[in-house]
Amino acid sequence: MMISVDNTSPDNGSDQGRPRRRTAATIFIDVVGYSRLMGSDEEGTHQRWMSMRSDVIEPRVASNAGEVIKSTGDGLLLEFRNPVDAIRFALGMQMHLAESSSAGSNPLQLRMSANVGDVIAERDDIYGDGVNIAARLQEFAGPGGVVISGAIHDQVKDHLRYQAADLGFLTLKNIERRIRAFKIAHHDLRAPTISVAHSLKPSVAVLPLQMLGLQAADAYLAQGIVHDIVASLAGIRELFVVSSTSTLGFTGPTVDPGAVCHRLGVRYLVTGTLKRHGELLRMRVELIDVDTRSMLWTNQYEASISQLFDVQETIATSIAYALLPHIHISELQHAERKAPQSMNAYDLVLQGMYRLYRLGHDDMLAARSLFERALDHDPQYAAAYALMAKWYILHIGEGHSTDFKADSREAFRLASRALEFEPSDPMALAIFGHINSFLFGAYDRAIDAFDRAIGGTPNSAIAWSLSASTYCYLGDGPRAVARASYGISLSPLDPYAYFYQSALTNAHYTNETFDDAVHWGTKVMAAAPQFAANLRLLAASLVAAGSLERAREVGAAHMRIDPSFSVEKYCSWYPIKQPDRLALLGERLIEAGLPR
Missing domain, CATH: 1.25.40.10 (Tetratricopeptide repeat domain)
Incomplete structure (x- = not known):
């Protein structure tokens, strides 16, 4: 049963001028390219927008128990008492515009965003964090798109039928915490597509280690290790890593992982303890997937206090690169639970990587198709280009190619394309380097690419390993x-x-x-x-x-x-x-x- 969100204060009406707090569902509507349209036809564009407001939008708002709060010139702020009504309105508008466009008319393109949260209400306006989040989400919608916060998605997903693509946790301007968001579409329309630029990378935070048997004066030991772990993780471009200064306040054994992840906007937490036994320090570290409430990995490390500063960077690097494969597996399992039409570019690349390394004929064909679909979603996705290039390396190396020169040229083109979008990405550089030596015998150009990869990311396993092959070719x-x-x-x-x-x-x-x-x-x-x-x-x-x-x-x-x-x-x-x-x-x- 949906709970009403009309939480006006008991003294409603006793002081008409006093701002009131309540929970509300808010929607922002914006005309895409309004300034450009006004520049080419000011009067006509204004008239079309006024007609759409009065003939289409406002009647639909009223029929869904909503209210137009204010106009922003090229957009509207709407309020609904019930989140279901808000999303029903947004999906209905999206469908109406799609049908109008397919019927031959030329309606204005809109983008919409929605959130549910606390607002402060005055006589003719609402404002506050709930409204700000809805406004900031709009930039991720795109023409004809609807983006909603995770908060409103959780309230309506069991009451309405629609397609949703997970944008992950987004960093929004002037919003302190990261916000989970979904791009949605009416169930009769094409499934929404999204770009990996929208924070789809696995997100990780490292919490301060709990000190067991250490004096408060020794806190610098735990903090130093955490800082080094974060620095090592931050060097892995596939991850979004919260800075260590943002996690220092989450200390103590009573910290709730779910609350921490919601606050920081992450899915994975690294937690641990640091114990002292005389001069020996013993550290236990765990990786938690908060979405599934499961522990993915744990390990223990030891060092004497006198050695700690010498080895803590090595320990931190070991931890970072031990976490990565477990995060890969977790993300792949998460992607495999999604309906095929709802997968985004990141999910498709994960599945393509999994099929690629299985090496079977059918798996190779499936991998190529998955990478191509990822590029359809996001034509600027460097990792998809790099892995497509790697597909050609294996296609040739495993004896499947029927045109060595043509396939080599395509591998080079794809690897070069990856570097156009991510010039310093270590995987793209490593694959580019390997293609140069493996397929073209351009050893110096290969070594230069490997040196750039390792110089920028010294702990790139693929760069070190692939560079070994070039030195094999050189003897x-x-x-x-x-x-x-x-x-x-x-x-x-x-x-x-x-x-x-x-x-x-x-x-x-x-x-x-x-x-x-x-x-x-x-x-x-x-x-x-x-x-x-x-x-x-x-x-x-x-x-x-x-x-x-x-x-x-x-x-x-x-x-x-x-x-x-x-x-x-x-x-x-x-x-x-x-x-x-x-x-x-x-x-x-x-x-x-x-x-x-």
Whole structure:
């Protein structure tokens, strides 16, 4: 049952001039491009707006028990006693305008935003936080769009039928806390689409560690660790991270995670304790998904007080990169629960990434389709372009390409496009670098891209790991091993860890530490048996290590995955710089049973 929101004070009417507080649903309506329209036809535009107000908007407001509070020139502020009536009005207006447009008339384009909350009412106006939020949400609506706050969505979603796309928590001008919002559409219209620019990144806050057994004078220890964790997380561009100064007030064991997340506008919380046992400090850290009230990850770290300042940055980095894969999995599961038509660009990229790394033929096709849909939603989404470029890397590397040159050019175009929108994004730079060395043999240009990625984000696992491959092509085994090992250390729990581990197969093969190459190649084969690029290097490493029978077993597994493979065709493009090393790789593959 919907609760009435007419909460006027008991002394209503006793002091007509005194402002009154109440809870109300408010809607802002705005004419899109009004100034431009007035510039080209002032009189005609004004007349069309006045006619729409009197003939369409005001009667619909009245029929939904609402009131026009004031005009803003090119817009209106409306108030409704009941949130359901407010959203019913907005959806009805949206449908009316869509039908008018399809019937051949040319109505003015409107955008609308709605919120429910406390307002302060005077004789002919309302104002306050509830009104301000509704006003600030309007900029996210777009032509014909309706954006509503999470507060009003929660009150009406079980009473009205409509399509909704989650915008996440938005940062609104002059609003202290972040506000969750949804873009909605009438159920008979096209599902709403949104841009990742609207704060769709996973949002995280790190709360102060609870000090157990420490003196108040030791508070700087806990604060220093939290500051470093936040700094490490902030270096991960996929996350929205609340500053550590914004969380300092949330201390003590009685803090309610739900209230904290609502206040800060985040979904994930990092909490923990810091205990002292003599000179030993023991820290336990947890990652909580507040939406599902579940703990996603926990771990414990130890250091002596004398060592803390030396190791706290390392601990903070370890925590940050241990959290990331769990957040990825949580976000993917969240996306998979949505109806396909309600997924936004971020959800589509997550699902595309998941399918991409499964490597099967159907999965690869599905991944490409998901990335393309993400770009339909948001044509400026750098991550979608970068992952599409990576799709081509795997498409070629796994032996699926029928036109190497054309597919290489498309990979380069997509990677370059990603950098147009995010010039310093480490993933985009790393993929751009790998394409240059892997597909074009442009090693210097590749190293420059990797250096830019690592210089801007020193803890980028993908940049370190992919750069190892370039040093493999150049024949620098020690540097390749060092880079691949560091890449794995940065993302030890990644659900796609095999991709980083395969860099170590290649690195150890290049370094001629063949037993280690076999170890990592076997590990990757167990996790991703369809990864043909790894099987080739594993087979060659087994031949070099003297395990010819096992090498032929791996070679046979490879041919079941890629039956059209030939060593000569592969060696015609594989980018090992030194001809003698490339020829030796070919000979070892032939010894492993792969066709010449």
